[in-house]
Amino acid sequence: MATPLAADHFWLDKSNYHNAERQYYELLGKEGNAANSQCTLVSEIAKAREHIKNSLQKMDGIATLTTAPASGEVIDRVSAIEKDNADLRNLIASLKSVCLETQSRVTALEKRVNAELSGTTAPIIAPAQSTTDNKADDDDDVDLFGSEDEEDADAARIREERLAAYAAKKFKKPQIIAKSSLILDVKPWDDETDLNVMETEIRKIATDGLLWGASKFVPVAFGIQKLSISCVVEDDKVSIDWLTEEIEKLNEYVQSVDVAAFNKI
Incomplete structure (x- = not known):
């Protein structure tokens, strides 16, 4: 019985078997990690491709909206707004001309009244005439003080009487004697x-x-x-x-x- 066991070399090479088994499992582990890494890289590449595809689709949509012609309703609204803006500008210009006209007339009337009260006559400066048709139309429509040529004889006579009465009253006013x-x-x-x-x-x-x-x-x-x-x-x-x-x-x-x-x- 002792002779067959002594002739068997199985246990004598045990360390070699262990090394071979360890190398086998290490090789299996390396192959598994490589397979997992390859799977992960493939999935990342797929995600990147999907993201690029979605981005290109969105850019195409934006380009389509940009190059698409505006609708008729939008164009009509823009035209109406531009027309209203032009009308407002014309109205402001006409009001400005009316204000300047009124100011010049008031200044001329004040100078004339002061000149008559002081006993002297001063020329009346006529307001400057407009050079545009719009301003001329506004002057014809809005006449706040009326033309001086339209003053009737009764108004002139009453004014002269008042001025004469004022001058007589001022002359008869008793002077203080020192x-x-x-x-x-x-x-x-x-x-x-x-x-x-x-x-x-x-x-x-x-x-x-x-x-x-x-x-x-x-x-x-x-x-x-x-x-x-x-x-x-x-x-x-x-x-x-x-x-x-x-x-x-x-x-x-x-x-x-x-x-x-x-x-x-």
Whole structure:
């Protein structure tokens, strides 16, 4: 029994069998991984091709929409909008011309009224005429103030009467006369001078614009008195220097004249 087992070499080459088995399974594993990798790459390529195909189809749709002619309804709407825009532009231009026309007419009328009130006549500047047919039509349709040539005789007569009445009223308006109130101190030579006679001689000085007022005797010193007399003079007619000189001409009674008070009325 021992002889056959000793002659068998199976267990003696066990390591070789194990190595052969391991190499076999490793080879199977490498083939399986290669097959899986190949399957994955094929699927990715298929997906990429599908994506490219979808993209090309979408681009074709966009190109078709771009090159397709617009429908008749869209064209009609665009034409209507363009027409409305043109009408609005024409309307704005006509309104602008009317505003400029009105402003020029108002300016001309103001200048004429001011000239008539001041007593002088000024030429009326006619508004500039339009060079386009549209502006001419607008001027004919819209006439806010009317033409000056159409003014009738009654309106002109009423205006002239009002201007004449205004000028007469302005001429008859009382003018303010500048006046001054004075108090003069008139000193005599001595206590023997008769102040009553001196006052009488002073009041004899008369001229247009001079009005004598109240008077009194004021003691000075050593029994001597002075005459304090008031008067009102018109500044344009009577000079204060002239009045004092006229009083000082009464040298038989008057020694000096002083202005004690001066007030504008």
